[in-house]
Amino acid sequence: xxxxxxxxxxxxxxxxxxxxxxxxxxxxxxxxxxxxxxxxxxxxxxxxxxxxxxxxxxxxxxxxxxxxxxxxxxxxxxxxxxxxxxxxxxxxxxxxxxxxxxxxxxxxxxxxxxxxxxxxxxxxxxxxxxxxxxxxxxxxxxxxxxxxxxxxxxxxxxxxxxxxxxxxxxxxxxxxxxxxxxxxxxxxxxxxxxxxxxxxxxxxxxxxxxxxxxxxxxxxxxxxxxxxxxxxxxxxxxxxxxxxxxxxxxxxxxxxxxxxxxxxxxxxxxxxxxxxxxxxxxxxxxxxxxxxxxxxxxxxxxxxxxxxxxxxxxxxxxxxxxxxxxxxxxxxxxxxxxxxxxxxxxxxxxxxxxxxxxxxxxxxxxxxxxxxxxxxxxx
Amino acid sequence: xxxxxxxxxxxxxxxxxxxxxxxxxxxxxxxxxxxxxxxxxxxxxxxxxxxxxxxxxxxxxxxxxxxxxxxxxxxxxxxxxxxxxxxxxxxxxxxxxxxxxxxxxxxxxxxxxxxxxxxxxxxxxxxxxxxxxxxxxxxxxxxxxxxxxxxxxxxxxxxxxxxxxxxxxxxxxxxxxxxxxxxxxxxxxxxxxxxxxxx
Numbered sequence: 001x002x003x004x005x006x007x008x009x010x011x012x013x014x015x016x017x018x019x020x021x022x023x024x025x026x027x028x029x030x031x032x033x034x035x036x037x038x039x040x041x042x043x044x045x046x047x048x049x050x051x052x053x054x055x056x057x058x059x060x061x062x063x064x065x066x067x068x069x070x071x072x073x074x075x076x077x078x079x080x081x082x083x084x085x086x087x088x089x090x091x092x093x094x095x096x097x098x099x100x101x102x103x104x105x106x107x108x109x110x111x112x113x114x115x116x117x118x119x120x121x122x123x124x125x126x127x128x129x130x131x132x133x134x135x136x137x138x139x140x141x142x143x144x145x146x147x148x149x150x151x152x153x154x155x156x157x158x159x160x161x162x163x164x165x166x167x168x169x170x171x172x173x174x175x176x177x178x179x180x181x182x183x184x185x186x187x188x189x190x191x192x193x194x195x196x197x198x199x200x201x202x203x204x205x206x207x208x209x210x211x212x213x214x215x216x217x218x219x220x221x222x223x224x225x226x227x228x229x230x231x232x233x234x235x236x237x238x239x240x241x242x243x244x245x246x247x248x249x250x251x252x253x254x255x256x257x258x259x260x261x262x263x264x265x266x267x268x269x270x271x272x273x274x275x276x277x278x279x280x281x282x283x284x285x286x287x288x289x290x291x292x293x294x295x296x297x298x299x300x301x302x303x304x305x306x307x308x309x310x311x312x313x314x315x316x317x318x319x320x321x322x323x324x325x326x327x328x329x330x331x332x333x334x335x336x337x338x339x340x341x342x343x344x345x346x347x348x349x350x351x352x353x354x355x356x357x358x359x360x361x362x363x364x365x366x367x368x369x370x371x372x373x374x375x376x377x378x379x
Numbered sequence: 380x381x382x383x384x385x386x387x388x389x390x391x392x393x394x395x396x397x398x399x400x401x402x403x404x405x406x407x408x409x410x411x412x413x414x415x416x417x418x419x420x421x422x423x424x425x426x427x428x429x430x431x432x433x434x435x436x437x438x439x440x441x442x443x444x445x446x447x448x449x450x451x452x453x454x455x456x457x458x459x460x461x462x463x464x465x466x467x468x469x470x471x472x473x474x475x476x477x478x479x480x481x482x483x484x485x486x487x488x489x490x491x492x493x494x495x496x497x498x499x500x501x502x503x504x505x506x507x508x509x510x511x512x513x514x515x516x517x518x519x520x521x522x523x524x525x526x527x528x529x530x531x532x533x534x535x536x537x538x539x540x541x542x543x544x545x546x547x548x549x550x551x552x553x554x555x556x557x558x559x560x561x562x563x564x565x566x567x568x569x570x571x572x573x574x575x576x577x578x
Contacts, residue, residue, distance in 0.1 A: 030382050105416070136509025137435045144439040147447020151419050154454050158412060170458060173451055180447070197512060 013129040040132045044121045052269040054326075056083035059333050066337040090265070093258035098161060101255065105159035110256070110263035112152030116145040117271045123199050124277050127287050127317040131200065138198040139191065142278065143184050146233060149267075150176045153242070153252050156264075160255040168251025171344065172242035176233055178351035183229035185359035186222040189366040190215060190282050193378035199278075203286030205378060211290040216283045218377060221362045223283045225355055227328075230275035232351070234268060237336035241344055272332060273325060280324035287317030391431055397424040415457055419450040433506035436515060 015036055022032035057072070057080060064071025072079025097103050123138045125131040135141055150173040157169020191197055193215070194205035206214050216223050232239040243251035253264050280286060289296075293313050294304055302309050342350070370377040401421040405414045422445040429438035469475070507514055519527050 034382060105412075135435060136512065137439050140436070140439050140443075144443035144447065147443050147451075148423075150451050151416070151446065151454065154451070154458065155416060158454075158458055166458065170455065173455055177448070177451060198509075 015129065044124075044132055045118065048118060048121055048270050048273065049266070051273040052266055053083040053087070055269045055273060055329060056086060058326075058329065059336075062330065062333045063337045066334070087262065090258060090262040095258040095260060096255075098255050101161045102159040105155050106255075107260065109152050109156030109159055109252075110260045110267070112155060113149055114152075114263050114267040114270075116148040116152075117267050117274060120145045120274055121270075124274065125199050125203060125281065125286060126321050127314050128200065128204075130287075130314060130318065134198055134200050136198055138196075138200075139187055139202065139278075139282070140197050142274075143180070143187065146271075147176075147180060156256070157252040160252070162255055164248045164250075165252050165254050168242045168248045168254070171248075172235065172252060175235070175239065175241060175347060175351075178348055179229040179232040179239075179355070182225050182351065182355040182359040183233065185356075185363050186219075186226040186229065187282065189219060189222045189363050192363070192366055192370060193218065195378055199281050199286075203281055203288065206285045207288050208292065210288065210292045210295075211285070214283065214285040214288070219283060219362070219366070221358065222366075223279075225359050225362065226282065227279060228350075228355065230279060231332060231335070232347075234272045234275055234332075236272065236332055238339050238342055239347060240341060241347060272329060276325040276328035276332070277321065279328050280321055284324045285320075287321045289316055289320055387431060390427070394424045394427045394431070397421070398428070411457055412454075415450065415454050418453065419446050422446045422450060433508055434511060435509075436512045 018036050018039075019029065019032040022035060023029060027035070060079070060082060061071045072082035075081040075085050097106055120142045122132045123135060123141055125134075153172040153176075154169045157165045157167070157172070160166070190202060194202045196202065196205075235242055242248075243253060248254070253261055256264065293316065297304050297309055297313070304310075304313075366377065398421055401417050401424060404417045405421060408414050408417065422441065426438040426441040426446070429435075429441060
């Protein structure tokens with residue numbers, strides 16, 4: 001794990017505390033590290049799945065509010081157990097493979113869609129040391145992992161032996177190829193400002209002046225490009241052409257049922273939460289509080305390194321990250337239930353003829369501003 | 380053997396087996412769709428090998444370019460023209476297979492000879508780790524500038540060529556059959572780019 005720069009407070013380092021504790025019991029450093037390794041992975045996996053449950057409940061409740069309905073009400077208080085009921089139903093449904101379908105590819109497709117999305121959680125930071133691995137290529141890893149997904153979608157579409165599925169798969173692949181380029185260019189502008197691909201460094205570059213130092217003020221155009229492209233990559237409603245009900249039944253998921261369908265469902269919702277988290281990390285200061293935490297701690301007369309203060313700041317960091325992400329998820333859900341779907345030619349026009357040139361100009365302007373005002377745009 | 384090195388060894392064996400078996404599958408399987416999907420698997424395994432060599436940037440670039448772009452486009456092309464047709468039997472297929480097998484075996488023997496006769500520097504240079512991204516950037520803008528620019532010019536040429544081939548309205552006649560192109564069939568929002576409409 002990379003050692004934090006001296007200016008930033010080290011924050012809570014659970015890994016070193018845990019391994020030190022185990023070494024106190026007489027274990028070797030290697031064995032202590034081995035015992036530590038599965039813990040953050042399990043935690044993040046559970047967090048991702050719980051995030052999906054919350055997301056499904058939000059989607060049902062907010063869509064109901066938008067359409068002046070009540071929504072789920074009887075399963076738990078405010079219908080909060082409804083997503084559990086949905087999940088259990090899918091778990092117990094019969095798993096059907098169509099007679100003329102290609103069984104192997106049909107099974108492999110949903111897996112290939114879900115695995116890269118979960119792997120991408122590797123680089124999502126909830127605090128200075130609160131992430132699975134601070135890999136040097138951080139955000140680039142996410143971009144390259146998300147490019148594996150269309151293969152799974154094409155596989156599912158092809159293996160279903162159904163023309164709607166195949167069309168849905170082809171549309172999904174075309175869409176994700178087109179929107180990946182402006183997305184990567186928007187990320188590149190951020191990377192240029194923070195001089196690093198690592199997500200932790202990107203957040204650290206936005207600390208200092210609280211809400212004023214967040215990237216959204218320096219990259220407003222990049223923020224919009226990233227958000228539009230992230231919605232398109234998640235196939236959320238203005239861009240949900242691969243599964244457009246009126247045209248393609250359900251696109252590549254048409255023939256799927258039971259747990260395989262649930263994998264697609266899970267994948268798309270985990271991807272939505274992940275995209276929202278990454279928008280929060282790239283543009284909204286990640287785990288940063290709107291007021292600088294060091295300043296507040298200084299007012300109370302405590303040291304930043306005091307154990308209690310560290311626990312409180314780490315908790316604030318996690319709460320802030322999740323809060324920002326779910327605010328964005330709320331906007332995504334609201335968008336889904338208010339705007340109509342675009343046509344396929346409008347979708348490709350928007351991606352190639354509008355977002356791509358704008359993203360290139362944004363990158364050029366950022367480079368120019370970085371040279372002109374190195375103090376504000378990262379030296 | 381420590382835990383880290385044994386994990387590394389197991390990963391190396393698994394990835395190498397995946398690369399070798401997958402590559403054989405790409406060549407030998409009769410179904411072209413399976414071959415294309417296996418090719419993606421081979422690219423992914425090669426990215427895993429790069430990761431084992433501490434070259435994480437190269438691994439991520441390998442996935443982005445080869446799996447995310449090249450392989451998806453191959454699959455796209457296969458699925459867009461996915462016609463079930465029985466190809467005519469090629470005369471002397473067995474002899475052709477034996478010949479190409481012999482050529483491949485010869486090439487394999489040559490590569491083995493090179494691999495065993497080269498004095499490899501073991502252990503190799505110290506891996507840079509996360510510094511590698513910066514070093515790659517420095518090289519691309521200094522001593523590898525010319526190859527880098529040449530490759531981008533080549534890509535630009537390919538792109539323009541593809542656009543010209545795809546936009547049939549720039550030709551007055553069909554390039555395959557030589558007949559005048561039916562301009563009414565081509566969907567377009569403005570008049571042809573280069574040529575007048577044939578009367």
